[in-house]
Structures are given as C-alpha cells and as structure tokens.
Amino acid sequence: MAFTSLYSLCGAGFALLQLLAPAMARPIARSTNSSTLVALQFANVLEQLESTFYAQALQKFNQSDFTAAGFASAQVPLQQFQAIFQDESTHTTILQSAINALGGQTISNCTFNVDSLLTDVPTMVAAARLVENVGVSAYLGALTLISDTVLSTAAATIMTVEARHQTILNVLAGATAVPQAFDVALNPSEILALTGGLISGCNLGIPANVPLQVNGSGPIQAGTKLNFTSAALNGTIPVETLSCQFLAGGLPVAISQPLSNCSVPANVTGSMLVFVTNSSQPLANNIRDAATGTIVAGPTMIFIDNQPDALAIAARPGLNSTCTSSGTPNATTSFAAPTTVTLTPAAQSTVTMASTTVSNSWTAVTTTISPSEASSILASAVTSMSL
Ligand SMILES: *[C@@H]1O[C@H](CO)[C@@H](O)[C@H](O)[C@H]1NC(C)=O
Ligand SMILES: *[C@@H]1O[C@H](CO)[C@@H](O)[C@H](O)[C@H]1NC(C)=O
Numbered sequence: 001m002a003f004t005s006l007y008s009l010c011g012a013g014f015a016l017l018q019l020l021a022p023a024m025a026r027p028i029a030r031s032t033n034s035s036t037l038v039a040l041q042f043a044n045v046l047e048q049l050e051s052t053f054y055a056q057a058l059q060k061f062n063q064s065d066f067t068a069a070g071f072a073s074a075q076v077p078l079q080q081f082q083a084i085f086q087d088e089s090t091h092t093t094i095l096q097s098a099i100n101a102l103g104g105q106t107i108s109n110c111t112f113n114v115d116s117l118l119t120d121v122p123t124m125v126a127a128a129r130l131v132e133n134v135g136v137s138a139y140l141g142a143l144t145l146i147s148d149t150v151l152s153t154a155a156a157t158i159m160t161v162e163a164r165h166q167t168i169l170n171v172l173a174g175a176t177a178v179p180q181a182f183d184v185a186l187n188p189s190e191i192l193a194l195t196g197g198l199i200s201g202c203n204l205g206i207p208a209n210v211p212l213q214v215n216g217s218g219p220i221q222a223g224t225k226l227n228f229t230s231a232a233l234n235g236t237i238p239v240e241t242l243s244c245q246f247l248a249g250g251l252p253v254a255i256s257q258p259l260s261n262c263s264v265p266a267n268v269t270g271s272m273l274v275f276v277t278n279s280s281q282p283l284a285n286n287i288r289d290a291a292t293g294t295i296v297a298g299p300t301m302i303f304i305d306n307q308p309d310a311l312a313i314a315a316r317p318g319l320n321s322t323c324t325s326s327g328t329p330n331a332t333t334s335f336a337a338p339t340t341v342t343l344t345p346a347a348q349s350t351v352t353m354a355s356t357t358v359s360n361s362w363t364a365v366t367t368t369i370s371p372s373e374a375s376s377i378l379a380s381a382v383t384s385m386s387l
C-alpha cells in the first residue's frame, strides 16, 4: 500500500512517502534530447501536483483556520502560500512552453489526489514542507538529465525558487529555516517513491522505487528507533540481511545500520532520507555513484526538528507553546496533534507516460517515445552518469 504519513511539530516530526526499486536497465544509445524532454515532462507533472495542492489548500482554509493553527496572523502564512502558488503555476506554464518548443507534449491527464494532505492546516503545512523539500531534490536530480546548458540553467532558475519555498515552509512548519548547508539530489524513481501515491491516471514511463513508510506517528528525534512497513518487507528477504540508511545534505555517504536496530542518527537537523537496502555498504550521496541497485525500498523522508528558529516561533508562536524546553513536542494541544495522512494508493506507484512525439528543433530529428522507451532513456541517462 502506498501511503504517506505526516507528522510535524516543533520538537520533532516525520513524514513518510513511497517509492520503488530503480530498475536500471543497461545503457542504450539515445539522444540526450530525449532525456531532456523526459526530465522536463517529469518536472512539469510535479509542478502540476504542487499547483493543484496549493490551489485546493487556499480554497479550503480560511483565516481562522490559520490562526487556530498557531500563526501570529493569518496573513503570515496566506501571503506566502499565495506567492508560492503563483510561482508553481508559472513554472507549470513555462515548462509546458519549453516542452512544446522541443516538439513534445505535456502529460496533462494525471489526477492529483491531495485530499489526504488537506485535513487540517497543520497537516497541510507539513505536507507543503515535504513537497517543497522533495521538489528541490527532484530538480537537483533532473538537472543531470538535461544536456543542453540553456535548458539546464533555465531549470536551475526554477530550482532556486523551489529552495526559497522550502525555506519558507520550514519556517511556517515551526522548524529550522535552513537546517543544512546542502540539499540532496534524488533520481526520478526515488522521487516517485515519495510522490507517486499522489498521482494517478497518467503514464510517465518511469519506474518508481518500492514505497517505504515509518511505522507509527510519534515524534522522531536522534536515537528514535524506527521500524518500517513496505511491500518489499514481506519476509522474502531475511531481515538480518537488510540495512536502513539515512542520508542528509552534506553527508558523503549514508549512515548505514542493521534494519533490526535502526535508530535516527545524532547531529542532524532537518530532512533526512531513509532507504532500506540489501547491502550494508553505505549509499554514496552522489547521483552518479550511488549504488541504487541495492535499494530494496525507499526513500521515505523524515524531519528532525530539534531547535525551532526564532523566526519560526515569531511566525507561529502558538506552536512554540507545544514544546517543552528541550524541544520535545507536547502533542496534546488542540492545534498541533500528530497527524497521520493516508494517501490514495497509486497504481503500484508507477506513473506512466503517454507516447510522445519529439520533434527536435535543433537537429530536426523526430523521435517517438513510448512509455517503455522513456524508461530506458532515463535509465540510460542515469547509467551514463556513472561512466
Ligand atoms: C540533441 O541531440 C544531438 C545528438 O545527440 C546533439 O548533437 C544535440 O546537441 C542535442 N541538442 C540538445 C539541445 O540537447
Ligand atoms: C472557517 O472554516 C471553518 C472550517 O474549516 C469553519 O468552522 C469556520 O466557521 C470558518 N470561519 C469563518 C470566519 O469563515
């Protein structure tokens, strides 16, 4: 079952999502323009998801809902959510233009199931924070698929704005605005593990890693023991051969532990990605060298929120009142109860892509990409990065 559980409080929190083992095919000779198109189409779908999410959030919640969630004033979050929504809508449109200019078509028949993220304002804010953190990782990973420097720079101009959104959402979630000096790049299969449960009805041709979720809905802090639910954890692979791996910005490799004794590492604040692998060999924090073939499930994303920034407390003073002096959340207040979100399962988290005709305007070569070819192109592009 692909579902997401979200939890976010000032003291600690986590959010889980889904994924599928990247079936990296053998490299095949393909034009890099095709991988560019796939990357832009993928980015466009993620922007559609974000736009849908913010549009529905702004429609659903009124000013009292925001103040009840502990914000100093409803204007504090509303102004930011409106600005972010405008950005995401603009990104959607501009990516569509770029795709069309390359002779491709946007994937326009996805359904985005965001209802479960909109149960209340704390859930919505936590979900938005997660979506923006994932968005930054998605663009970082997609940049490597775009060979043309004009287009890759254009994509980077979007990515930096997504990072601003991520920062604002960290603040609105009552956490640390800029918790780490680096972000983490994820490949599209990893991104789909995290987001695929929200997307259905369309075909991206990208295999999703098997989703992974953390059991329970309590706070997560350094030392918290984690256990997991995943379709891949069904007893087929003996648990003693499995590892859990934690990845955060700036770590050269993931922190690897036995799955049976998996505790959140010390000294990390902010988001961490968690994988289950069939090797204890730490995953490289490197989109070229990461040994993705050992990934059995994940990533999922957790948040470790030790020290709310003063800025975050100023924006949302009501959330501070839920914290003990050690930063441990007091989950008993009315507006900040732990939130568990269940997402509509995606069709095996495989978002498939319609056949797309690519008319390359630079080379006048016309290529038709079927969903399976799109998958191969991506795999090829990812594999070629390791050469
Ligand atoms: C398109 O692909 C061709 C052949 O691989 C390459 O020469 C050209 O530079 C590519 N153009 C872009 C914009 O990526
Ligand atoms: C705001 O929405 C809530 C439900 O989410 C409703 O109970 C409340 O009456 C609304 N308040 C205003 C001022 O519209």
Ligand SMILES: *[C@@H]1O[C@H](CO)[C@@H](O)[C@H](O)[C@H]1NC(C)=O
Binding pocket: 109, 201, 202, 203, 354, 355
């Ligand atoms: C989405 O569009 C593609 C291409 O137009 C089509 O093959 C597919 O069946 C559509 N999916 C749905 C659910 O309509």
Ligand SMILES: *[C@@H]1O[C@H](CO)[C@@H](O)[C@H](O)[C@H]1NC(C)=O
Binding pocket: 215, 216, 217, 218, 225, 226, 227
């Ligand atoms: C799994 O984690 C929960 C806390 O989330 C804990 O209560 C439970 O004992 C753990 N189960 C196992 C088998 O470790």
Ligand SMILES: *[C@@H]1O[C@H](CO)[C@@H](O)[C@H](O)[C@H]1NC(C)=O
Binding pocket: 215, 216, 227, 228, 229
């Ligand atoms: C939690 O994880 C354990 C394995 O450690 C699993 O057996 C159990 O079913 C899970 N519980 C829930 C509620 O998912």
Ligand SMILES: *[C@@H]1O[C@H](CO)[C@@H](O)[C@H](O)[C@H]1NC(C)=O
Binding pocket: 231, 232, 233, 234, 235, 236, 237, 296
């Ligand atoms: C059980 O997990 C293995 C990998 O861990 C996977 O290949 C297999 O398809 C899973 N079986 C089911 C029924 O999900």
Ligand SMILES: *[C@@H]1O[C@H](CO)[C@@H](O)[C@H](O)[C@H]1NC(C)=O
Binding pocket: 261, 263
């Ligand atoms: C579990 O891991 C901790 C360190 O993370 C270690 O101190 C402890 O001995 C381990 N327990 C077992 C049973 O392996």
Ligand SMILES: *[C@@H]1O[C@H](CO)[C@@H](O)[C@H](O)[C@H]1NC(C)=O
Binding pocket: 266, 267
């Ligand atoms: C955490 O940081 C403290 C202070 O820098 C250091 O003493 C400690 O060894 C670190 N712990 C781990 C597990 O890295």
Ligand SMILES: *[C@@H]1O[C@H](CO)[C@@H](O)[C@H](O)[C@H]1NC(C)=O
Binding pocket: 021, 278, 293, 294, 295, 296
């Ligand atoms: C580890 O998992 C990958 C992906 O599921 C699989 O291809 C590989 O054979 C596995 N390796 C081992 C040693 O089980």
Ligand SMILES: *[C@@H]1O[C@H](CO)[C@@H](O)[C@H](O)[C@H]1NC(C)=O
Binding pocket: 313, 314, 317, 320, 321, 323, 324, 325
């Ligand atoms: C936040 O809560 C902590 C612990 O109760 C308290 O020490 C601190 O002064 C509070 N900060 C603000 C800005 O209210």
Ligand SMILES: *[C@@H]1O[C@H](CO)[C@@H](O)[C@H](O)[C@H]1NC(C)=O
Binding pocket: 322, 323, 324, 330, 332, 333
């Ligand atoms: C919140 O936590 C504080 C400190 O642990 C405690 O004194 C207080 O009673 C808690 N509030 C509620 C509503 O449980």
